[in-house]
Amino acid sequence: MKLGMIGLGRMGANMAQRLLADGHEVVGLDAQLMPRQAFEQQGGQSVESLRALLQQLPAPRVLWLMLPAGAITQAMIDELLPLLAPGDTLVDGGNSFYQDSVRRAREYAQHQLNYLDCGTSGGVWGLKEGYCLMIGGERKAVEQLTPLFQALAPAPDRGWAHVGPPGAGHFTKMIHNGIEYGMMQAYAEGFAMLNKKTEFELDLHQIADLWREGSVVRSWLLDLTTSALETNPTLAGIAPHVSDSGEGRWAAAEAIALDVSAPVITLALLERLRSRETDSYSDKLLAAMRKGFGGHDITHK
Template identity: 70%
Template structure:
């Protein structure tokens, strides 16, 4: 099976390279010439348009999208719909909202084109460690793609699986990322408490390294935290601004819709939003209130 890869950013390029190492034939498209050149340098074909990419693939075609969620994914799929035929398969490996996935899947089903959603985790480490893949879609379509998933996964029988019908893959990945928000926040708060206990002069990297072995809080995320603390113990030069790419918001919204209490994930999202308010009006107003009712001193800017 010759696979078409759309989107050759860092994660897409790593996936392409892992597939080629596994013996798969590949052709890729990215609007950036340097990304296409990088793929060619690794031994794969590239195309300078979606139409040219589709023309390089034998029927039935399989195309894997690794592009940003939202309008870019919609635009790419709209163009693909005009180029593909019945029996072809599209895999959306990005972080799409599962509700968008359900809408898109119906459009493709009307043309008898398979639509598979693959929630993909692994980031920049996927090339070496393998990718974790939560897959939604028709059972027969997913089974036909098994060799691709087995190559990308950490092992043929580990780190991937069909979790349900179309939409289930992106839904599962959404919740995965919500959990990630909570884990990250807990580690950040814990190490902040340690850092503020100045009289002990604690070595945060040493503590993280101790916890990595035998501790109940050990994890790959802790391994990465230890590496970050070793490289930059004081977090020098890093702004206290934490972005989010949407999955945490979607998870919180879904929890509300399902009447599920998710305070840790919700508060971790709110903390990220708080980090972006460099000139917090609410904090200033809180200080003013304390001064009004209790005469507490106000710190001047």
Template identity: 65%
Template sequence: MELGMIGLGRMGANMAQRLVRGGHRVVGFDFSADSRVLAGKNGIEPVAALAEAVAALKAPRVLWLMVPAGAPVDSTIENLLPLLSACDTLIDGGNSLYKDTLRRAKLLAEHKIHYVDCGTSGGVWGLQEGYSLMIGGDEQAVQRLQPIFATLAPAADRGWGRVGPVGSGHFTKMIHNGIEYGLMQAYAEGFSILQHKQEFALDLAQIAQIWRHGSVVRSWLLDLTADALGKNPTMHGIAPFVADSGEGRWTLSEAIELGVSTPVIAQSLLERLRSRDKDSFADKLLAAMRNQFGGHEVKKE
């Protein structure tokens, strides 16, 4: 098959490259000239404008959007819409909020353009290992795109699938990322306890390697953790600041709307927010409270 990849950042470029290796023709557009040049070296056909990407594809066209969630997706669709025809398909492979996806699908349906949402997991390893793809959209539209998904996935028969109607792919990926927050926090807390038991002089990288085989807590995330600990056992040079992409917040918001208790995901998100407070007023006030009622010592800055 052939398709246009809109957005040639690291993940978009890697996905396009995997498709090219799988025998697909990929026309790529990015606002960055450097990204287009690099894409051209990996078998992708770079173009300098959205109109050129659309013109280079045979109808019905398939265009895969790998642009940041939110306004960039809306503006890209706005610019593409006059260039597209009925029966063309747009795939949003980014981390869009599923409610935005439902809104965009309704708009495109008025123009008889298919909108498919594909929650994509795999990160920087996807080019080598394949991507986990959670797909939402019209069943026939998804079926027509099967060769693309089968190429991007770890194998043609696993790691991908249509999970439901439009919006369900991004919803599923949102929950996937919420779970990821909790898993990461649990590993981080466990290894922190091990690290603080100074009298045992534990080798955290060794323990991670032991847990990778036969343990009930083994996972790919643990594999990556073991690799990180092996390279930098003390986490030297890494600031204790943890960002969030927004999907953990969305997951928690959805849980509240649905009345579902998610204490682990909620706490993991709060811990990320806490990591960014280098001058915590709350902690200072706690110390002051202890001094007020118990005369406990207050450490000075």
């Protein structure tokens, strides 16, 4: 199958590489020259414009979008709409908000175009290990692209699924990332306590590696934690600043909208926000309140 990959950042380029390795033809498009050149060196073909990309693809055309969620993705979807022909399919493999995907699928359907929202998990390891694909959209369109999903997944019969109608793929990925936030926070807090128990002189890398075998808390996140502690046990040089890409915020808001109690996911998100406060006003105010009611000392800079 021949398709166009729009966005040759690390994730998009890795996915394209996996498709090439499976025998598919991929034509890449990126606004920057260097990603296009790198893709060509890896055996792919690249073009400089959207129109040139569409001319390279046989009908019905298949395009896979790997761009940051938000305005840049919406702009590309809007630009594509008048250029596509009935029967063409656009797959949004980024982390778009699921309600945007529902709206976009409805708009594309009015022009007899297929729109699939594909939540994609696997990160930088996806090229080697395969990607977990959570696909939303019309079943017929999903079935037509089955060879692509099978090539990108860890195996043809696992790691990918048509999870529901338009929007379901990105909704599932949003919840997946919310769970990820909570799991990461639990590991971080647990290892912080292990690190604080200095009288036991615990080897945190040893413990992380130990838990990888037979333990109920073993996971890929623990594998990554073990690797990090092996190469940098004191985490020297790492700033205590944790970013979020948006899905955790959406998941917390969705929990409120659905009347679902999700304290772990929500607090994990808030801890990420807190990590960015280099000069925390709230902590200063807490210290002042403790001084006021209990006479506790205030530590000055």
